[in-house]
Amino acid sequence: MKKDEVPQDDENLFEGKFKVVKYAVDENGNYGTVGSSGWEPENVVLNQAWEEINKKVEETKKKIEAGELSPLAYHMEKNIMDVGMLSQYMDISKRNVSKHLELAGFNELDEKTLKRYAEVFDISVEELKKTE
16 A cells, blocks of 8 residues: 555544554655555444443443452553553452452552552542442
8 A cells, every 4th residue: 555545534533642644655655654544444443442442441330330240340441451461560459450340359459559659540549439
């Protein structure tokens, strides 16, 4: 594909923060990178994926409101993480992360552990305790 043929179907999916890089041939026949705001099939798939992620986040919020999960579950879903990934970031066992996903386990956390979780999500401890 030539540089001037790279799709630019901008649906603002990346909110101006990220541009997809494509490889294309320049006028001299050399491959190089060129920014792209995406193309329709890619944008459709990304929209569907984000709809699913947002649906899971909302379902998790309902479980938290019902007392079935701790706020930690919300931040995991929002950041597209699973127990294994979070346990690696925290350098603790998956079993401990699973325990902290339960409201009782989360409420027993000391300030040091809360701070570590907050750092992983790049938020404050106060934000960690909320679902917004």
